[in-house]
Amino acid sequence: MHLILFVVFAGFCLAGAINLLLQSHPINSALSLIVVMTSLAVLYLLLGAEFLAIAQVIVYAGAIMVLFTFVVMLLNAGREERTMGSRTWRAVGFPAVVVILGVLATVILRAQGLGVAGLQDGITSTEDLSRVLFTELLLPFEVTSVLILIAILGAVAMARHDGERTHGQ
Amino acid sequence: MNSLLTQEVPVSWYLILSAVLFSLGVLGFLIKRNLITVFMSIELMLNAVNLSFVTFAHEWHAVKGQIFVFFVMMVAAAEAAVGLAIIIAVFRARATLAVDRIDLMKL
Numbered sequence: 411m412h413l414i415l416f417v418v419f420a421g422f423c424l425a426g427a428i429n430l431l432l433q434s435h436p437i438n439s440a441l442s443l444i445v446v447m448t449s450l451a452v453l454y455l456l457l458g459a460e461f462l463a464i465a466q467v468i469v470y471a472g473a474i475m476v477l478f479t480f481v482v483m484l485l486n487a488g489r490e491e492r493t494m495g496s497r498t499w500r501a502v503g504f505p506a507v508v509v510i511l512g513v514l515a516t517v518i519l520r521a522q523g524l525g526v527a528g529l530q531d532g533i534t535s536t537e538d539l540s541r542v543l544f545t546e547l548l549l550p551f552e553v554t555s556v557l558i559l560i561a562i563l564g565a566v567a568m569a570r571h572d573g574e575r576t577h578g579q
Numbered sequence: 580m581n582s583l584l585t586q587e588v589p590v591s592w593y594l595i596l597s598a599v600l601f602s603l604g605v606l607g608f609l610i611k612r613n614l615i616t617v618f619m620s621i622e623l624m625l626n627a628v629n630l631s632f633v634t635f636a637h638e639w640h641a642v643k644g645q646i647f648v649f650f651v652m653m654v655a656a657a658e659a660a661v662g663l664a665i666i667i668a669v670f671r672a673r674a675t676l677a678v679d680r681i682d683l684m685k686l
Contacts, residue, residue, distance in 0.1 A: 411585070411586070412586060412587060412588055413586040413587070413588055414586075416588045416592065416593075420592075420596050423596065423600060424596070424599065424600070424603075427599075427600055427603040427604075427623060428603065430603075430607060430616075430619065430620070430623065431603060431606060431607050431610070431611070436613050436615045436616050436619075439611075439615075439616050439619055440615075440619060443619050443622065443623065446600070446623065446626065447626060450626055450629075450630060453593070453596075453630065453633075454630075454633050456588075457593070457633050457634060457636075457637040458637055459633050459636065459637070459645050459648075461645070461649075462629075462633060462645055462648055462649065462652075465649065465652055466652070469652050469653075469655075469656055470622075470626070470652065470655070473656060474622065474655065474656055474659045477659055477660065477663055478615065478618075478619060478622075478659070478663070481615060481663045481666060481667065482615055484667070485615075485666070485667065485670050485676065487613065487615055487676050490611065490612045490613040490616065490677065491612065491677065496610060496612045496679075499609045499610050500610050502609065503605075503606055503609035503610045504606070506605070506609065507602045507603075507605050507606045507609070510601075510602050510605060511598060511599065511602040514598035514601070514602070515595060515598055518591050518594045518595055518598060519591065519595075521591065524589065524590045524591050524594075524638065525589075525590055525638055526587040526588060526589050526590060527587060527588050527589075527590055527593070527634075527637060527638075528585070528586075528587035528588070529585075530585075531637070534636075534642060534645060538642055539642055539645060539646060539649075542642050542643060542646060543646050543649070547643075547646060550650065554650060554653050554654070557653070557654065557657055558653060558656070558657050560657075561656075561657030561658075561660050561661050562660065564660075564661050564664070565660040565661050565663075565664040566664075567664075568661065568664035568665055568667070568668050569663075569664035569667045569668060
């Protein structure tokens with residue numbers, strides 16, 4: 411069962427990621443990315459990370475991707491155009507990525523003593539996770555909340571309509 | 580049929596999947612010409628790394644690996660908010676999203 415679920419959702423993941431690259435319209439890429447993120451949530455669940463699976467769906471597939479699709483629609487982004495730069499980077503990009511993938515795959519396949527994952531392994535409950543998060547790692551948690559606050563202020567400051575400049579136009 | 584139901588998956592498969600997703604993210608970052616799609620490729624790379632974190636947390640029964648993924652998600656959310664705000668500001672100044680035409684820091 412674990413094998414079947416892994417193969418199906420890993421296939422969804424890869425198909426979504428490849429479709430993200432093939433689509434020329436940003437909204438199609440955004441929808442493919444949602445497929446990738448939701449399939450990753452299922453893979454997290456297979457690895458016993460129940461809280462992260464839910465957080466992945468809510469935070470990534472929900473909040474972040476809504477922000478992306480919202481910006482795509484707000485800016486009315488059209489199809490991307492083929493330019494000189496895209497041909498150059500296509501020529502550079504493919505060999506570079508093959509090298510990166512080759513190095514990573516070699517390291518992973520040569521690693522000794524990696525185990526197997528099955529459905530009987532059990533899950534890490536949210537209780538275990540929160541016990542560590544709110545005792546040992548309380549300070550990093552609070553620092554991250556300050557980071558989020560700064561990010562909100564920064565986003566508002568960056569995206570705010572500059573009233574005086576637009577009045578002149 | 581029973582063997583199919585209890586079949587296990589080697590941990591290295593998850594790591595290979597993570598490596599492939601990361602490589603596709605790098606490829607998208609390099610070949611896509613739209614600012615928003617480039618940003619989406621970065622999110623894809625972050626997700627690929629998260630998958631390998633979760634895999635290793637499972638392998639070594641370490642809760643802290645999962646908590647690190649939680650932190651990465653929070654930072655990614657902050658990054659997406661600020662990054663998209665920057666994209667809106669850039670679009671307002673240049674009226675384009677093509678990365679080839681956004682090659683100067685100063686207008």
